[in-house]
Every structure is written in C-alpha cells, then in structure tokens.
Amino acid sequence: MAYRLSLLDKSPVMSGETATAALQRTLHLAQQAEKWGYHRFWLAEHHNTEQLAGPSPEILIAWIVAQTRYIRVGSGGVMLQHYSPYKVAENFNLLASLAPGRIDLGVGKAPGGMPLSTNALQLGIDAAKKGNFADQLRLLNSWLQPVEQDGDEEILRATPQPAHAASRFLLGASEESARLAAEQGWQFVFAAHLNGDRQLLEHSLQTYSRLSDGQRALVAVQVVVADSPAEASLLTAGLKQYHVQVKGGQGVNVATLEQAERYVRQGGYTDYLIEPRTPSLIKGTAAQVHAQLQALHQHFAIDEFVIDTPINDAKARLASLESLATHHLVAA
Template identity: 55%
Template sequence: MGYALSLLDKSPIQDGETASTALKRTIELARLAEQWGFHRFWVAEHHDTPALASSSPEVLIAFLLANTTRIRVGSGGVMLQHYSPYKVAENFNLLAALGPDRVDLGVGKAPGGLPYSTRALQGVIPRSEKQDFAAQLAQLGAFLAKGLPESDPLAGVRATPLPTVAAHRFLLGASVDSAELAAAQGWDFVFASHLNGDETVLQQTLDAYRKKAPDRSPLLAVGIVAAETDAEAERLVGNIQHFKVHVENGQSVTVGSVEQAEEYARQAGATNYRIEKKTPNVLRGSAHTVTDQLERLHSRYGIGEFIIDTPINDAAKRLRSIELLAQAQFAAAA
C-alpha cells in the first residue's frame, strides 16, 4: 500500500454526557490510533459549539503528547485569523520541545465558529487594522524559522523556547488560492475534500500546488464512514447533514443544521443570505469498499497520505468505523 492514514478528531459530545467524557474518548482514540498504526492524530478547533469539546487544540495536543509515545500529534487546524502569529509560534515551539519531532501545526483560514465567537476572539481591533491572512501566515512562518527580516519593526524577537525540531507546518484549504499560498510560503498543503468534494477543483488545486512546490506532496482530508456492510454505511451517512450559508459580501460557511445557518446569518447581521443543503462528501461502505475508494484516489491523484474525518454521531459506531479501516489497512499492508 503506497499511502499512510491519519486521523482528525473533533471531540464530539454525545447527548447527555459531559465534555470531560468526550475528551477522555479523544485521548483513548489517540492511544488506539497509535496502536493501530495511524501516522498522525490531529484535533480541530471549534468555538461556541456545545456538541464539540475541541475549542483549544494547543491545550489538547499537550495532553495527547503526554498520553502517547510515537504517533505525531497536531492541529487540524489552528484558526490563525483570530490570533497573534507570535503567540501561535510560541505555543507550537513549546509543544515541539515537549514532544520532539512529533508535533504538527495545521493552520486554517475558516472562523471555526459563528460571528459572535469570532468577535469575542478578535476583540475590538478594527478589521482595517488587521493583517490579511497571507501576512499572518508569513509572520508565523518567520517566527517558527529564523525570525523576522531585519527590516521588520519586530526584528530580533524570537518565539521561545527554540525546539531542536520545529513543528511540521501545514496549511489547510480547498482552493487553488490556498494551495498557491502554501507553496509560495513553503508550507505543506492539505486539501479539505470533506468540505469541497468537487474533483475538478481537487485536480486543479493539486496541479497548482505541485507546479509551485514540486518537491512537496499534498495531503488529502477525506470523510469516511466504514461499517460491516455497504448498506449499514449508507444508513449511517444518511444521518449526516451539511448546510452552506451564503451571506452577501461575507464569508460562506458550512454548518450542521438549518438552525445554525440561520443563526450565522443573524449574528452576521445579514438580511440577504441563502442556505444551500449540501450532500456530504463521504467515502462510505464496508472496509473493503472504502479502501478501494482510497486506492482510486491514491492512484489517480498521487496522494501519499489521507487525513480521515469520521462524521458519525454514535460514539461506538464511530470507533468501530475507524477500527475497521485500521484492520483493512493492516491486512492490505501485510
């Protein structure tokens, strides 16, 4: 088998349980992922979301490093627009010092929440005074590397501690623009096909990245639901809903319900908006069926690593889905 598998976890909170229970499940899943042979274990960032416990990936990564020994651990991803690049660099330099050569920094451009949580995170800084995302990414990369250029007013400031091996850097995106930005600034790139399943866009994006970064290999994030049978997997996927809310003169976002979409529009102060029901882009079926689909993507697009998101609401069935996939990966490798 010519590709690696990694996991993305959002610490979902089941009905009637606490965040502590959900986080304990994340820790146990990371241990199992290491035991089963997954390459990386990433945690997401979501704000003001009662059904998810993963609001601060940096804190969770530290705990996961302490509870595993070999698997790479990282963010999928830090929502950079909300933060000082310097502070993000400090956080991940510290994590990289705690877990030498095991830490990944995945950065995303999405808000990770609704407009009010974005306002709470970013404070009262006028939008006109904020750096754009490309400038933030460049500054973050500089702080993680040799520091800012001498012409910068902050030249000489270092993001300490300085780890022996820096965090591995990834930009998460689903467009040609994101891929070209990653290539131009020397970041590895993850195409989020679980958010944008258009294979024409996928091909264009991968081509653009490889043209500008021929020595780097893009990763592919995919939604996967594996079950004992194809029919059971189809039933599980039938319970998944995605809705994209398009706001006039604003950022389009994907949420999990019509109510969330309407709340996004309300918080954004939008009177002109459109809610679009999206068909979930999920590879589904028995483990054999899913591995065949992964093999197709590997062969057609030259993907060497998949980041797996498993959007099943039932905790036991979600764990079983990941276990079935691991068993199929092991059997194929053997």
C-alpha cells in the same frame, strides 16, 4: 497500498454526557490510533458549541503527546484569524520542545464557530493592523523560522526555539489556499471533507504540485466503515451539509439549516446565499472504502488521507476507525 492514514478528531460530546467524558474518549482514540498504525492525530478547533469539546487544540495536543509514545499530534487546525501569529508560534515552538519530532501545526482560515464567538475572540483587535489571512500566515512563518542565537536581546524571537520545529500545514479547499501554501513553503491539506468537488480538488492539487516543485498534498476525507454497505448507509442517513456564502465575505459550511440561519442572523447579513450540499463521503465495508481511497491515490497521487468520521454513535465510530486501519495493514 502506498498511502498513509491519519485522523482528525473534533471531540464530539454525545447526548447526555459531559465534556470530560468526550475528552477522555479523544485521548483513548489517540492511544488506539497509535496502536492501529495511524500516522497523525489532529485536533479541530470549534467555539461556542455544546456538541464539540475542543476550542483549544494546543491544550489537547500537550495532553495527548504526554500520554502517547510516537504518533504525531497536531492541530487541524488553529483558526489563525483570531490570534496573534507571534503567540501561535510561541505555543507550537513550546509544544515542539516538549515533544521533539512529533508536533504538527495545521492552520485554517475558517472561523470555527458563529459570528458571536468570532466577535468575542477578536475583541479589541485592530483589523487594519491585523491584515488579511495571507499577511498573518507570513508573519507566523517568520516567527517559526529559527533565529541565530547571538545574544542580541533587541531581536524578537518566538521562544523557546525547538531543535525540531513543528511541521507546518495549511488547510484549505481552493486553488488560492494551494498557491499560498506553496508560496510560504507549507504543506497543503485539501479539505475534501468540506468540499468534495473533484474538479476543484484536481486543480488545487495540481497548482500546489506545480508551485512547490512536485510536493504532494494531503487530503482530508469523510469516511464511514461498517460491516455492510447497508449499515454504513444507516450510520450516515442523517448527515447533511449547508454552505453559507455572504456577499464579499468568506463562505462557511455548517451541519444544519438552523445553524446556517443562525450564522446569518448573528452576523447581521442581508446579502447571502444558503445552499444545501451533498456531503462528500466515502462509505461501505473496509474493503470498499480502501478501494475508493486507492482509486483517489492512483488518480490524484495522494499519499496521505486525513480521516474524519462523522458518526454520532461512539462505539460505531471507534469500530469504523479500527476496521479501516486493520484492513489497511492486512491489505498492505
């Protein structure tokens, strides 16, 4: 098999447990992922939710690289719309200086939460000066570029400047995102775990490859591995997804109808559409899942999959990821 496996973790808080326990499980998963042969371990960013314990991937990255040896660790991703591109560059230049050659900076366009948290995160920001997402990404890119050390204190640098800069990834699920990634010289990650439209996937990957001189994108997918197809179906029986599209605004994906309605209510939106979507999911035994990944690899020339496993049971989730990795090693 000619594809790599990486992990995306959201630090889920299980019923009745503390955030501390959830974060310890994230660390344990990163350490196990390193043993199992996963290439990257990425942390997501979510705000104002008791179900997920990771609002600041930068902090978790520093914690995890200090307690692992060689697996790459990164953000999947930093929600750039909320922050100063200069500060993001400083954070990741510092991380790359702490762990040379191991840091990934993944940047996303989604809010990572409801309008209440978005408003709080962007309190006092001048929208006109901030610019749009493409403007912010260009600024971030400029701060991440090394500047010649000539002693001129009048030049603004995002220090410290690492010997090995963080690898840069743009997360998205559109041809627009693929085009922007290619234009800025970033690697592209198609978020198929949020939008499994195969035609959109194909067009986005083709656009990125064409505009980046043949570079291949990564693809994030939802995967559940179990001992039998029936068990895999049982583990995912309650999995749902809803898409909220506000007129003139950005679409978001949420897990329940209640969350979709809350998003609309908090934003004060009146012109919107809430659509149920069938979650994009690859499930079954390890052999069945790898057969599907192999088919995607061959059809779309995907060399690396970022695995998101939406299982609420912590033990079953760990077993799923171990089985996926160990079968991959055996088959390879």
